[in-house]
Amino acid sequence: MYEQFRILVVEDDPHSLDELEQALSGPGHEITTCQETQCALDLVEREAFDLVMTDLHTGGRGELTLLARVKSDHPETEVVIITGSSSVERAVEAMKRGALHYLTKPYSEEEVRVLVERVKEKRIVREELEELRSYVRNRQGPRLIGKSPQVQELKRHIVRVAPLDCTVLITGETGTGKELVSQMIHQNSKRADKRQFAVNCGSLSEELLCNELFGHEREAFTGAQRTTKGIFESLDGGTVLLDEIGEMPMSAQVQLLRVLQEKKVVRVGGTEEVPVDVRILVATHRRLEDEVKAGRFREDLYYRLNVFTMKIPPLRERADDIPLFCNYFLERYAKDYDKPVERLSNEVLDLLTAYSFPGNVRELKNIIERAVILSDGAVIERTHLPARLRGQSAVCGSAGDLLLSLAELEERHIRLVLEKTKGNKSKAAQILGIDRTSLWRKIKRMGLANDAH
Ligand SMILES: Nc1ncnc2c1ncn2[C@@H]1O[C@H](COP(=O)(O)OP(=O)(O)OP(=O)(O)O)[C@@H](O)[C@H]1O
Structure with missing residues (x-):
């Protein structure tokens, strides 16, 4: 299949127009013709072309207006000026204003073909450049971590x-x-x-x-x-x-x-x-x-x-990715919080790989962020993990011998209410005395799984 290549030809002499159309015909070429500059001006206002070929009449300066319009509305469209030998100077002026080339009458079919090939090559280079730019842009965007x-x-x-x-x-x-x-x-x-x-x-x-x-x-x-x-x-x-x-x-x-x-x-x-x-x-x-x-x-x-x-599979079905996520988030938060943390202790890594992560990657990310905030040295230890990972249960504000923070207590209470309301968020929000939006925000921040409620 050929890529569509759109050409606009502006030529007032019907005979020359026929000849040019003949020379330009080729697979994938879509040729539109005009005999007046005004008609061409109307067309370029509505449509984009890859190539505009316009005859330069002696006298009027309509073609230069057309050139200026094309270059301002569609900078990527190439313009080629067709000229008689007497108007070469004006053709050169047109090139200074952005035309790609000029053809002096009489020209051969071969000359026209070479010119079209040149324009096509330019288009390919431009598209490749755009692709490269988009690649560079994407490399700075979000990253999907995982080797599973x-x-x-x-x-x-x-x-x-x-x-x-x-x-x-x-x-x-x-x-x-x-x-x-x-x-x-x-x-x-x-x-x-x-x-x-x-x-x-x-x-x-x-x-x-x-x-x-x-x-x-x-x-x-x-x-x-x-x-x-x-x-x-x-x-x-x-x-x-x-x-x-x-x-x-x-x-x-x-x-x-x-x-x-x-x-x-x-x-x-x-x-x-x-x-x-x-x-x-x-x-x-x-x-x-x-x-x-x-x-x-x-x-x-x-x-x-x-x-x-x-x-997207839950994290527990791609546990191989857990150490990778740990390192990624550890590095990120150590940098964000300017902490000297370098690694997780083996015990912490074991606890994390054995955990079922109902809140998936968000929960893991939150756990690592919290641990980095709590840590002082180079290694994340068991004490830096939330109580649910240390295997302790909370009874009214305490988890074993450890007193809970307000945030931990809030999370536990929300979990409990969601459990009792079988995940019905409107009901849970009503019981908790907050609106649905706030509840959603908290659920998200805490990394609670919808299905687990
Ligand atoms: N593969 C991954 N690589 C890097 N970060 C990830 C990956 N998967 C998830 N995250 C991070 O985990 C957090 C949660 O991801 P995200 O918000 O896209 O999940 P979600 O499925 O849309 O959640 P919800 O259903 O609650 O809206 C985000 O901070 C996201 O950047």
Whole structure:
């Protein structure tokens, strides 16, 4: 298959136009012709070409206007000037203003072909440079740590799916790296220069979530003083991660389906359909098939979202990666907190590799960060680990002979309430006397697994 190569030819003499079209024809070449500069100006305003070839008439300076317009609107488009022998000086002036080359009449077909090849080569070099730049950019972005076969496969899938602009469903327990994977997909995609944003569909009320995602019209509800764009509209050209998609209320699901099918949103309180250009990635710790069966998730939406699924395994299924993560986070936090920590004691490493990590990588990361903060010397010892890893149980503010910190006590209490409410976060938030968003934030920070509650 040939790459499309778009050429615009501007020539007022029909005979010369035919000849040039003939010389330019080739596999993958899409040739558009114009006999007047004004028609060409209108065209370049709407479309991008790889090459513009324009005749330079004696007299008018329309071609120089065309050259200036092309170079300002599409700097990567090459312009070649066709000239009679009497207007070579003006052709040289055009080259000073950014034209690539000039052809003096009469020219041969061979000359035209060589010129087109030159433009194509330039395009390849430019694309390679762009690829290199994107590579350098990505090396500074987030890193997916892991040498286990599961993580290697994840990396391969990211590289494969990132450029395709399709919806990706990322599944895995809490803290396994779903958001990180979504960031890597975005950074390896054509949208990398645009913004990425993550929305947790479970942490907001139905009304707030709809406002946040789809925006609202003026006076859509009391207090809505002006029309506000939602995330889909304002992320123009970017990527959105809809985290905890399984928690999305039905009314928002209907709207999301419209975004996926028609690439349009209707703001809350409005009727107008507004076009949006956004790549949608979704994540969940739930099995969406079960949510569909239970009638909580629309089947048509599920099929729309399930184009490409990436399943991130829990940390306990890739325990080989635990020492690697330990070293990575140890180095990072030793640097962040300016501590002389160098390694974990063998006992600590054994405890960590034997632990089941219900909160997955986030929990491991938090454990190492806390240990680095508590440590003074070069080695992380057992005493620097939280009580649950030291194998002690807490009874009302104490764990064995050790008194608990407020943070540890809070975590234990939240765990207990979630256990008793069977993971029902609205109920748990009510009992704890805090709102759902605060509870979600705490759950995340503590690295508690959703499934473990
Ligand atoms: N493979 C990995 N390499 C490096 N860091 C990782 C990896 N996996 C997870 N992390 C880190 O662990 C933390 C939790 O990851 P992330 O927020 O992506 O998980 P999640 O699955 O989206 O969690 P949740 O379901 O709670 O939203 C982040 O700080 C992330 O950078």
